[in-house]
Amino acid sequence: MTTYHDKTEATSDDAIKFAYWVPNVSGGLVISNIEQRTGWDIDYNRKLAQIAEASGFDYALTQVRFTAGYGAEFQHESVSFSHALLAATEKLEVIAAILPGPWNPALAAKQIATIHHLTHGRIAVNIVSGWFRGEFAAIGESWLDHDERYRRSEEFIRALKGIWTEDRFTFRGDFYQFDNYSLKPKPLDPHPEIFQGGSSRAARDMASRVSDWYLTNGNTPEEIAKQVDDIRAKAARNDHEVKIGVNAFAIARETEHEARAVLAEIIAKANPEAVNAFGHEVKNAGKASPEGQGNWAKSTFEDLVQYNDGFRSNLIGTPHQIAERILDLKRAGADLILLGFLHFQEEVEYFGKHVIPLVRELEAAEPLPIAAE
Structure with a gap:
């Protein structure tokens, strides 16, 4: 049973974190012909990173793409792009997306360890198991079944942690093998945080064993709470802790009517061919799981206009409405909100000026749970 203090202030550890999707691929964060x-x-993104840092954002997440599709005609490589953003900032932590298959854990471990030193510990990784079969085929990588992709990702993470923490790392997995490997220098202590995405059972099971952070698609607080309860119960049985990040697309305007009008325009100007093609790929990837579920299993056409169901988190309205909904997501178990925007530089700045301070005020007034005796 949980009891509560009558009133206390949220500490920095308790405060919900904010991250933004780095637009290191073309086409923005919605599959729409809206401006x-x-x-x-890189020039746009350096300035964006500096704005985000000054606006109270904690993290930036780069994307990994190897082929064009769904509006993303051009793609900058994630790790090197992350390093460039780190060089332009002082506090922001940048999460580099890494895709097992194209990356070997030995290369990734060495790359990230070096950047960790160069940036005083501000690099993290997001291990992406993969959803686009055509991309793997185009670059000559084998396509594994759904749960096999997560098994490989789990081995990848175990290899990263072993290389980063053990003097002589030996590992005998189905996908990766190491024999008395010693990486020097190792990353700073603590080693880089490890993020992963997914909503399937395999994704949650993997996170409950090895990941520091679990990123899931946008959804209602009620649906997020179900995932949180499942993953944290499993993590507790594994003597492990994992934090939860939720995707959201924010449209903050002075009035709710104005914000809803922007959403309506995004959907009205959606590219149906691209949205449906994207939906076909991602839903097929999820259906391949044993339970026939995945990140996009219940996504509608309107949901899919934003890659990661960001509209479903409902951060659309006035700054105060959005701040209250962020608190609802936090109560459901979210530790981080991963945000996309229509016009990144100006909207990140607006969000930092008008939304984040309201969130902090609401957090300070929120009773915090304490363990019952």
């Missing part, structure tokens, strides 16, 4: 004043080039 998106967002650039995928």
Whole structure:
């Protein structure tokens, strides 16, 4: 049973974290022909990272793409792009997306360890198990069944942790093998945080064993709470702790009517061919899981206009409405909100000025749970 203090202030550890999707691929974060004043080039992204850092964001997450599709005609490589953003900032932590298959854990461990030293510990990784079969075929990588992709990712994470923490790392897995491997220098202590995505049973099971952070698609607080309860119960049985990040697409405007009008325009100007093609790929990937579920199993056409069901988190309205809904997600178990925007530079700045302070005020007034005796 949980009891509560009458009133206390949220500490920095208790405060919900904020991250943004780095637009290091073209096309923005919605599959729509609406104007998106967002650039995928390095100059735009350096300035965006500096704005985000000054606006109270904790993390930036780069994307990994190897082929064009769904509006993403151009793609910058995630690890090197992450390093460039780190060089332009002082506090922001950047999460580099890494895809097992193209990356070997020995290479990734060495790359990230070096960047960890160069940036005083501000690099993290997001291990992406993969959903686009055509991309794997295009670059000559084998396509594994759904749960096999997560098994490989789990081995990848175990290899990263072993290389980063053991003097002589030996590992005999089905996908990776190491024999008395010693990486020097190792990353700073603690080693880089490890994120992963997914909503399937295999994704949650993997996170409950090895990941520091679990990122899931946008959803209602009620549905997020179900995932949180499942993953944390499993993690407790594994003597492990994992934090939860929730995807959301934010449209913060002075009035709810104005915000809803922007959403309606995004959907009205959606590219049906691209949205349906994206939906076909991601739903097929999920159906391949034993339970026939995945990140996009219940996504509608409107949901799929934003890659990761960001509209379903409902951060659309006035700053105060959005702040209250963020608190609802936090109560459901979210530790981080991963945000996409239509016009990144200006909207990240607006969000930092008008939404994050309201969230902090609401957190300070929120009774915090304490363990019952």
